[in-house]
Amino acid sequence: MNVSLTKTFQGFVPATPETADWANRLKPGQMIHGDFKKVRNPLFHRKFFALLNLGYEYWQPGEITSEYGKPEKNFERFRKDVTILAGFFHTEIRLDGSVRVTADSISFASMDEDEFERVYNSVLTVLMNKILVGMDREEIEKLTEQFLAFA
Numbered sequence: 001m002n003v004s005l006t007k008t009f010q011g012f013v014p015a016t017p018e019t020a021d022w023a024n025r026l027k028p029g030q031m032i033h034g035d036f037k038k039v040r041n042p043l044f045h046r047k048f049f050a051l052l053n054l055g056y057e058y059w060q061p062g063e064i065t066s067e068y069g070k071p072e073k074n075f076e077r078f079r080k081d082v083t084i085l086a087g088f089f090h091t092e093i094r095l096d097g098s099v100r101v102t103a104d105s106i107s108f109a110s111m112d113e114d115e116f117e118r119v120y121n122s123v124l125t126v127l128m129n130k131i132l133v134g135m136d137r138e139e140i141e142k143l144t145e146q147f148l149a150f151a
Helices: 017-024 042-058 075-085 113-130 137-150
Strands: 005-008 011-014 089-093 099-103
Touching: 011 017, 042 075, 042 113, 042 137, 075 099, 075 113, 113 137
Parallel strands: none
Antiparallel strands: 005 011, 089 099
């Protein structure tokens, strides 16, 4: 069972309905044990996706062509490609010896707040250099906040 707790002045309280249901089933005096870690800021995670949405809205697939054709406009592929361009990826050697580059996971469980902040800043740099050319960081942050407000 994954348990989510919030620290208050009175102590820890369930942060989700599932955790509250689970805690209510515990008998008084019953002891529990778990490994706990601080969860990344969910608002910053939402801001990251607002930044990606901003870049995605400005990106035009027709600007890039290869021997295989033009990329299709697909948000999930866009998110992964920008993450790879930002330097957060791993390579896999396939059975045939070819190499596959895979974007690192940005899930809450896969990285802490500090690493996620590095991802955010690197993705912002990629978007500034490849898609949002001519915009400065302050302008992009302002537009990202507007996207976040509409989310």
